[in-house]
Amino acid sequence: MRKFKLNSDQKELEPTQEQILRYKNFNSLSENHKKLTKRPKKPLYKDPKMFLFIILIGLIALLLFS
């Protein structure tokens, strides 16, 4: 929640160019974006543990619905 408060100091609230540049970084944004949207290199079914897990889920589903 936010509330407004009277500021008797008449100065306009403006960031300086220095403050803006401190946070302007497209490379870091791009890196974070890559991390966020990166697909796993190996498909899940190629991982032996995941393969067994998928088979197990499939068998349970088959038992439940058959």
Add this chain to the structure above:
Amino acid sequence: MFSKRKNKIVYSESELIELSKSNQQHFGALYEKYFDTIFRFVFKRLGGDEAVSGDLTQQTFMKAMVNIQKYEDRGFPFSSWLFRIAQNEVNLYFRSQKTNKTVDVNENQLKSVLEEMDSSSNMSMENQEKLIQCINNLEPDQMDLIELRFFQEMSFKEIADIYDISEANAKMRIYRLLEKIQKNWNK
């Protein structure tokens, strides 16, 4: 004479948006163009909290980058889409805070509200405090509109673009809010 000069292609904004959908690196030009504007907007909305403004601005561009595929040009400027994302980010931030965050407003900003209300009241300290109290009693989304118009000094057209409504509708909403403030003021 023999030196090879690379001709840098200058893309229009709509071309950059389309290119960004297939190659994220093109988003960099949009980032460069709008970062300062969005940072200023967030900074003012947060009452000058620099570090949080930086984080929320980056978060805004991250969301824009992830969702650029969904962006459709419906005749509104691209910046209004970014403002909308930033507005949501700031509201989410305010909601996540357990304590009330205070945002400073100065006398000139309050004066513009009072002028628009067509009030004959003078700007005494007591009246300023009373006006702030009336604004603070509004719903958060209503406060947003007042803030955009009077504290961020946006035009009706810019507000309309952010909310994806007509300019007349934006005007009507704001004048209704001013009437509401006036009513509370006279109580």
